[in-house]
Amino acid sequence: MKIIIHGGFFSESTRDPETKFQKQNALIKIVQKGYDYLSTHTAAQTAVYTVSLLEDNPLFNAGLGSQIQSDGIIRMSAALMDGKTLRMSGVINIENIQHPIQVAEKLMSYDDRxxxxxxxxxxxxxxxxxxxxxxxxxxxxEFIEKLYSTPTSTVGCVCxxxxxxxxxxxxxGGKxxxxxxxxxDSATVAGNYANQYCGVSMTGIGEDIVSGAMAAKIVTRVTDEMSIxxxxxxSFEELKQIDGFAGAIGIDYLGNIFHQESHPTxxxxxxxxxELKYFS
Structure with a gap:
């Protein structure tokens, strides 16, 4: 059993030591809870459970604490993909919901997913x-004063x-x-993709991630016998062609865990x- 989670990137306004410490502690607790849950649940169930915990934590830009759009409204997106069934479900620009990922999970059994x-x-x-x-x-x-200059991105989980x-x-919660x-990108195969060989969750600037077809591309390359x-x-070298800003986490079918980002935040x-690993 393996699990990796991400909490997006730090923005310029949240790169202080205390916020880093709080995020680090939150991620450690959540990944351990997710691993415990994984021992008695499927990968898909655990991914939803773990992302729900991230959505409940206002330190991260998803669910509670999502960013506010230019018209003053919060709109959120989320997606789930099961590598076993190759079914993906998601919600885009949903409002006033505590756990968008759970709505995405509910859609998994529908034809219109x-x-x-x-x-x-x-x-x-x-x-x-x-x-x-x-x-x-x-x-x-932040919305009123426009304090931040870099997106705080997204949360994700691969199991x-x-x-x-x-x-x-x-x-x-958007940018x-x-x-x-x-x-x-979060509710597209560019930002969220899995099959029986690999699963990848992305964060960063959605337009760059979609342009690079990042998650699906990485998974396809692992499927074609490239190492994770x-x-x-x-894939990240190719992203440099458009000066793209992104981060990714993934696990392959051999249990190899990997992460990479365009900027070390x-x-x-x-x-x-x-072994527990977390950002320094």
Whole structure:
């Protein structure tokens, strides 16, 4: 069993030592809870559970504490992909929901598995997801004063369960101040992809990640027998052609865990039952 999670990148306004310490502690606790959950649940179930914990923590830009768009409204996106079934589900620009990743999970059994905007909101309400305001005071302050200059990105989780099945879940509150209706990478195969060979969750600038088809590209290269390390390196080298900004976490079918980022401010933690790794 293996698990790795990420909490996106630090913004210029949240790179202070105390915030780093808080995020580090939060990631350590969440990855350990996720690993414990993985011992009795599938990779897909664990990915949703773990990302839900990240969505509940206002230190991260997903669920509670999501960024505010240019019209003053929070819209969130999330996706789940099960590498065993090759089914992906997601919500795009959903509003007033506590756990977008759980709505994505609910969609997994439907034929129409990716919903956006009002359709996603209506679906959530019909399936008993209560109204929830994810705004926190700090995000409103940032919105009013426009303090930050770099996106705080996304959260994600990749799991390998006891049956060697891989699943990945990704959730985001957006980049902040974007045009309403903007679609990020998180609920696309560029930002969230898995099959029986590898799973990858991305964070960073969504437009760059989509342009590079990053998650699907990395997974495809591992499927074609490239090592996960080489697949990451080659894909990130290609991202440099557009001066792209991204970070990624992944696990392959052999249990190899890997991460890479364009800028050394991505926060992550991984656990395999023996060794806990986290950002320094």
């Amino acid at each position: 990716i919903l956006g905007d009002k359709g996603a909101i209506t679906f959530a309400h019909k399936n008993d997801f209560a109204n929830f305001n994810p705004e926190i005071e700090q995000r409103r302050k 390998l369960d006891v049956n060697k099945n891989i699943a990945v879940a990704t959730s985001t 902040g101040f974007e045009i309403p209706g903007r679609i990020s 390390k080489d697949a990451f390196h080659k 991505m926060v992550f933690a991984s656990f395999d039952g023996v």
